[in-house]
Amino acid sequence: MDFSKLDGLIAAVIQDHITGRVLMVGFMNEEAFRNTVETGFATFYSRSRNKLWLKGETSGHRLVVKEIATDCDRDALLIKVEALGPGVCHEGYESCFFRKLDNGAWVESEARAYDPASVYGSNS
Amino acid sequence: MDFSKLDGLIAAVIQDHITGRVLMVGFMNEEAFRNTVETGFATFYSRSRNKLWLKGETSGHRLVVKEIATDCDRDALLIKVEALGPGVCHEGYESCFFRKLDNGAWVESEARAYDPASVYGSNS
Numbered sequence: 001m002d003f004s005k006l007d008g009l010i011a012a013v014i015q016d017h018i019t020g021r022v023l024m025v026g027f028m029n030e031e032a033f034r035n036t037v038e039t040g041f042a043t044f045y046s047r048s049r050n051k052l053w054l055k056g057e058t059s060g061h062r063l064v065v066k067e068i069a070t071d072c073d074r075d076a077l078l079i080k081v082e083a084l085g086p087g088v089c090h091e092g093y094e095s096c097f098f099r100k101l102d103n104g105a106w107v108e109s110e111a112r113a114y115d116p117a118s119v120y121g122s123n124s
Numbered sequence: 125m126d127f128s129k130l131d132g133l134i135a136a137v138i139q140d141h142i143t144g145r146v147l148m149v150g151f152m153n154e155e156a157f158r159n160t161v162e163t164g165f166a167t168f169y170s171r172s173r174n175k176l177w178l179k180g181e182t183s184g185h186r187l188v189v190k191e192i193a194t195d196c197d198r199d200a201l202l203i204k205v206e207a208l209g210p211g212v213c214h215e216g217y218e219s220c221f222f223r224k225l226d227n228g229a230w231v232e233s234e235a236r237a238y239d240p241a242s243v244y245g246s247n248s
Contacts, residue, residue: 005171011135011149020144025135025200037225047129070230071220072213076149078221089196096195097202101161106194 002075003030009045010075012036014088017066017080023088024096026055028077040065042079059119061085087113090120126199127154133169134199136160138212141190141204147212148220150179152201164189166203183243185209211237214244 009027026044035043042063046053056062063081092112150168159167166187170177180186191204216236
């Protein structure tokens with residue numbers, strides 16, 4: 001893998017292994033990628049917190065790795081997962097991609113799958 | 125959209141609008157995103173060439189935009205497309221994600237969809 005293009009990070013696309021829905025995009029440094037492969041749970045590098053982030057550490061909504069692919073440039077990953085829990089997005093949606101562009105405006109295109117306050121607490 | 129996190133760029137995941145297959149990941153700056161929305165053809169920002177890049181400009185394998193979604197942080201795009209031509213990848217494959225991790229080694233998991241030399245010339 002080529003970690004040189006984005007300050008040590010590569011983009012990781014997370015896709016539901018059965019439905020094919022794209023659930024989120026995260027970033028991994030080399031350590032996050034190694035942890036993902038070794039543990040079988042998707043682990044990212046948080047750019048805002050500057051540390052490794054096991055997805056589901058707080059919520060329990062872990063991503064169980066089913067298949068890992070890389071692209072021609074080896075600077076992106078496509079990871080097919082089984083998503084534990086009702087939703088991947090910390091805002092309560094099944095997928096982080098819950099807004100669609102509709103005549104120039106971003107419109108929420110689905111209902112929440114769970115109440116984020118009950119999972120993350122009311123302040124997060 | 126928040127273009128501040130990756131030096132003015134956001135990640136754009138390109139997904140076949142019918143099969144759901146993830147075809148490639150590219151990056152867009154604000155101008156590339158605006159061009160994509162206005163023209164209906166996916167346009168990226170090439171990090172290696174430092175300029176806008178209309179996908180399919182050379183090959184004719186353009187990406188016709190069918191739907192655009194953004195994520196909770198507004199720093200990534202999911203673009204569903206109709207891919208013109210036999211393959212999206214400049215190496216001749218239907219998808220850039222043609223290598224899978226198999227017991228610690230990257231293995232090509234599919235045959236080429238076209239001969240890249242006949243499309244791009246033998247030197248590219």
